Amino acid sequence: MVVGAGIIGCAIAREITRYLPDVVVLDKENDVACGASKANNAEVHSGIGEDAGTLKQKLNVRGNRMYDEFVAGLGVDFRRQGLLIVVTPRSVPPEVAEKMGPEELDELLRVKIPEGIVAYGKAAGIEGLRILNREEVLAREPNVTPEAVSGVFDPHYGLVCPYKLTIALAEHAVINGARVILNTEVTGIRVEDGEVRGVITNRGEIATGLVINAAGVFADEVAEMAGAGGFRIHPRKGATLLFDRQVTSEYVRSSVALFRMPGMKKERSKGGGAMPTVEGNLQLGPTAVEVEDKYDTSISAEEIEEIFERFHYLLPNFPKEAVISAFSGVRAPTHEEDFVIEASERVRGFVNVAGIQSPGLASAPAIVEMVMGFLHELGIPREPRPDFDPIRPTTPRFAELDDRERDSLIRKDPRWGNIVCRCEYVTEAEVLAAIHSLVPATDMDGVKRRTRTGMGRCQGGFCGHRVAAILARELGIPVTEVTKSGGGSPLYLGENKEFLQPGRSGHA
Ligand SMILES: Cc1cc2nc3c(=O)[nH]c(=O)nc-3n(C[C@H](O)[C@H](O)[C@H](O)COP(=O)(O)OP(=O)(O)OC[C@H]3O[C@@H](n4cnc5c(N)ncnc54)[C@H](O)[C@@H]3O)c2cc1C
Incomplete structure (x- = not known):
């Protein structure tokens, strides 16, 4: 079980599926990549900017070298x-x-x-x-x-685009058997006789003997829940x-x-x-x-x-x-300003992947490699599965196609011809693919991260209400329930002139 669906949690989950299909990723948010993994500078650093002798530098240098292989088959630039x-x-x-x-x-x-x-x-x-x-x-x-x-x-x-990479890793893990469970906050870790036995969440308890703590800025709190802490994140x-x-x-x-x-x-x-x-x-x-x-x-x-x-x-x-x-x-630094990647000596089955501040994105492949070393020791098979699928299928980007390719798609499905976002040239078909993907977009930001709607000069002025209408239609909800980024971020407060209607009251 992986706690945290950022780049680190999703990359670890994808790697586990090479050996074992049975992995669950939990996140408290309504999408993957809602923490630092959506709001960083997208650089795969080389390690030149890191302090000599740190784990950060070592894993950054190695991670950078591994990147081409890391992204292969994911359909990510x-x-x-x-x-x-x-x-x-x-x-x-x-x-x-x-x-x-x-x-x-x-x-x-x-x-x-x-x-x-x-x-x-x-x-x-x-x-x-x-x-x-x-x-x-x-x-x-x-x-x-x-x-x-x-x-x-x-x-x-x-x-590399950090949130597209995180989404791609999550989907690739799902293709190979993983489950990504969102809107689920870990509130406790059940430990008995010094061993992990389960994860307690706001939606119930899940039995497991293995927890990988990839909870970003909250990793110190999740580690404390298991009694496997000892570091603070500021x-x-x-x-x-x-x-x-x-x-x-x-x-x-x-x-x-x-x-x-x-x-x-x-x-x-x-x-x-x-x-x-x-x-x-x-x-x-x-x-x-x-x-x-x-x-x-x-x-x-x-x-x-x-x-x-x-x-x-x-x-x-x-x-x-x-x-x-x-x-x-x-960022999620510890006071020592270095990554904390360890299999807990106090709690068997609990692995911390914490303090993953920059260059966490760049180091991800090497972090995964290091974590897998612990996981194999803890019982994950060492032999790769013969049925692991190395390819994640992707949706074409209309903006990047030539006229012949565009024409062919529109003939098959006219929704490829309906431009929803004019700045970034995104079609209705791409928005639909995002909403019905393996790790589906359920709000405006989720669609934006997957398709680039609203990322152009007008910042959603043209496409915002069009995307909201498609989301409402596909999710079967009133448009007033569509959110920007999950609970507490409504796009619309009510219907136009609703408060002027007889018998309705509202705020002045
Ligand atoms: C401004 C900025 C710029 C950066 N630039 C770069 C860069 O250019 N290159 C680079 O290599 N690195 C960069 N980084 C660092 C990089 O973004 C991070 O190292 C990386 O995203 C960390 O990923 P993560 O998966 O550990 O954490 P996160 O992406 O934060 O994911 C942690 C997840 O855990 C979930 N979670 C937390 N607590 C719980 C709980 N109790 N229950 C369930 N879920 C929980 C959160 O919701 C979150 O989704 C930058 C960071 C920042 C802030």
Whole structure:
């Protein structure tokens, strides 16, 4: 039994089905990928930004190498766009720079820092980093600050859509026998004689001898339920700005980050940067703010200004007016700032996969590999099933088809010809496929994550009520019961002028 249907829980469940069809994934939300796995920067880091000697770095380096194989057969886009680390005079603290003569500073920025980055990567097992001079930096990324002195290009960095990957892993697990049970919150773990015996939920108890705790920011609380804790998670929020892909699809070719010497960063995170998404939107961010509330995904005007200010130096001409959205997610760091992946010594059958802050997405394949080591010890067979299906069938993306392919689909089913979302060119047939998929979308955000409705410039202004009407029709509910993202997020408060009708009262 896996607690938590984020990227980690779903990836572990999919892997278990290679050996055993009998696996259940539980999540308290009404869809998979509702935690950090839907609100991150989609980067498959190489490990260059992680502290040496940490489990995070080790699993990140290995996970990055495993990614092509990890996504094979899932029908999810993955590409290695690389990372450009830019070195400028601001890479060095002013108090250090002040003590240097101009030649010494120039040597530091042009030679010593880039060489240091390459050596740091090599020590972590990251080969193939390339030092670039100023001209090469600006030729690669013309929008980067003209103050660039040198740079390092890391070709291993990749991009993947994190929620599409999570959905794909969940569906692939279901194809191979898993069950994904949503709207089910784990409230206790039954432990008897030092062994896991069951999971207690808000909808009843389920017997099991094996629990994998992949509960994200709540993993410390779930571990405590079993008496298998000992670590605390302090939520750290990160906000990101998202730009219109029609404007920014070619703004940066690779991810771009400003190098800052160790000790210069105020926040405990990699420091962020400018990143494209697989779909071509520019992202700027994320911030790193300690918060009390594990559900705090608010974004303040100050945070947005902070992002603008921070990245204005690195990319002086970025198209501020093309921001279409901002989102934030909550990281799950422990006080030790490292992953906690262990089979509990106190409670047999309980496995913690906790503290999975960034680079959790990038490390996922290696995290799964490590967890499977424990699970085989705990009784999951080591021999793969001969009937494991390696392929997850996918729905075509109308926007990506040529005219002949579109015509052929429309002839078979005219709903392929009904464009629901004009910005992203999404058809009714795609929305229907999302609602009737193996892990079905049941609200507006669920449809959006699967099809991109509402992700364009108008942010749902055109398609919102069309998608709501399709959801209502297919789910057999009144449109007033359609939600944005599950309970407590109604789209409509009532019928038009309802409160003016005789005998009806309402709020002024
Ligand atoms: C702003 C930001 C940017 C990031 N950028 C990157 C990046 O570019 N690259 C990268 O590698 N990583 C990145 N990360 C980190 C990455 O998002 C996480 O490491 C990863 O998503 C963690 O996945 P998870 O499955 O452990 O957690 P989650 O996705 O949070 O899933 C945990 C699930 O457990 C469920 N759950 C919790 N408690 C219970 C309970 N009691 N009962 C039932 N269900 C429960 C939750 O509902 C949730 O669905 C970023 C994170 C943030 C916040």
